[in-house]
Amino acid sequence: MSDLVTSIRENYQKTLDSIATAARKAGRAPDSVRLVVVSKLQPLEVVEAAIEAGAQILGENYPEEAVQKIVQLKSQTKVEWHIIGHVQSRKARLVAEHFALFQSLDSLKLAERSDHFAAEFKRVLPVLLEFNVGGEESKTGWGAADERRWTDLLDEVRAISALEHLQVRGLMTMPPLFINPEKARPYFQRLRRLRDFLAGQIPQIEWRELSMGTSADYAIAVEEGATLVRIGQAILGPRPARGD
Ligand SMILES: *Cc1c(COP(=O)(O)O)cnc(C)c1O
16 A cells, blocks of 8 residues: 555544544534545545545535546545535536535525536535634625524525525534634534524424534534534645645
8 A cells, every 4th residue: 555545544544533532522423423535636646545545525625626536536436525615606517517515505696506507417416505604704605603693594595495406404614713623612503503593494404414624623513513524634634735
């Protein structure tokens, strides 16, 4: 086995162990959390090594970059690809064609376009709704920092829930980044409360998934109910810079 695979495998296993520890601490079953290995900006050989090291779900931010990898790795039928970055409307078709889960759906317009293309591909596209629970301007997602205004979200969430070729499965967030991960806890708690709120208001949807937690803070996210954690650097090492 190559050094690259060995080192990724070690990191992957360690991460799974920490997820299991955090889950048990919160009284949750370790297998209630799925690990998404975030491979954005990583070259193909790193993604291949990650798959060989055991990665089952890969998360990518940029649709075109991701589709290149997906096409080249077509023979790897066991891996599942998630899109986790902001998607421009004109990329909706790529997402509807190639991804198992669209984690970062962040507007009604994008939902309608995705629904349109999913219909064209004769499929139902599973999606998560991305919320900005920290209120930072740099972050995408529906603004949800002010809990008193959550009812304002309902019209759009209902409209998306009604789209026939999308299946809403839960919520996703990218909270502010702190050196001390404990400080992210209130934001994870807020996303969970938002999920409970939406589940109360729109009970016909199964609000199962909470995608939250990165290399910096996934253990805290798991303690607060994450069902999907998105981890890049802690498993694959530093990313090459984006050169576009
Ligand atoms: C890059 C990215 C991650 C992973 O971040 P790491 O620090 O590499 O763990 C998770 N989620 C989103 C939305 C990202 O863009």
